[in-house]
Amino acid sequence: MPVAAAASSTSSFFAKVNSITESELDSLPHGVIQLDAEGNVLRYNAFEVGLSGLAKKKALGKNFFKQVAPFTDRRDFCGRVRDGIAAGALHCTFRFYFAFEPNPRDAAVTLFFNHRDQTTWILVQPFEGTTEQIWGRR
Numbered sequence: 001m002p003v004a005a006a007a008s009s010t011s012s013f014f015a016k017v018n019s020i021t022e023s024e025l026d027s028l029p030h031g032v033i034q035l036d037a038e039g040n041v042l043r044y045n046a047f048e049v050g051l052s053g054l055a056k057k058k059a060l061g062k063n064f065f066k067q068v069a070p071f072t073d074r075r076d077f078c079g080r081v082r083d084g085i086a087a088g089a090l091h092c093t094f095r096f097y098f099a100f101e102p103n104p105r106d107a108a109v110t111l112f113f114n115h116r117d118q119t120t121w122i123l124v125q126p127f128e129g130t131t132e133q134i135w136g137r138r
Contacts, residue, residue, distance in 0.1 A: 013123070018116050031107075031124030037085060039065045039078070042119060051124060053103045064122075071099040077109070081120050084113045090120065098124070 013020065013028060022043075025032055031048030033041060044059040052059075054068065065073040065081075072078055077096060084090025090113035098105045110123040 014112065017112070017114055017121065031122075031126075033059075033064060033122040033124070035064055035081070035120045035122065037118055039063050039081070041068060048124060051098070051103060051105060051107075051126060052100045054100070069098065069100070072096075080111055084111060085118075085120065088115065089113060 013032070016024075025043060026046040028045060028047060031051045032043070032045040033048055034043035036042055041059045041062055041064050044056050046056075048059075049056055052069070059068050062068050065078045076094070080092060080094075081090065084092075090111050093108055093110045096107060096109045098107055105126045107124045107126045110121075110125075112121045112123070113119075114121060
């Protein structure tokens with residue numbers, strides 16, 4: 001997906017985050033995960049299922065940082081979420097390597113704290129190509 005199209009989709013998502021349906025969530029061209037204050041997965045869209053290789057029913061209700069993607073339980077990912085929740089403000093984007101087997105990916109991650117329902121949203125946009133192409137490994 002072109003970067004401009006992904007950015008447009010992300011902007012549209014934030015505009016309707018409080019009313020997005022499951023169908024709309026599943027039609028988005030990037031991964032989307034909603035977490036409660038403890039890091040448990042509340043919502044997990046179809047694109048993220050394809051990225052991670054983890055079925056939605058295996059992710060829902062599980063702790064994202066401990067059970068779904070334990071490689072995110074680091075200061076530069078989980079720490080940002082914790083700090084954002086504590087501050088009541090979180091909206092940042094950074095690059096992160098998702099070490100899912102068999103689908104490892106390098107991606108742009110956007111974290112967003114929603115005040116209305118006190119949840120954190122994780123948006124995942126994989127970079128074009130495979131991780132091996134990005135990092136020059138074969």
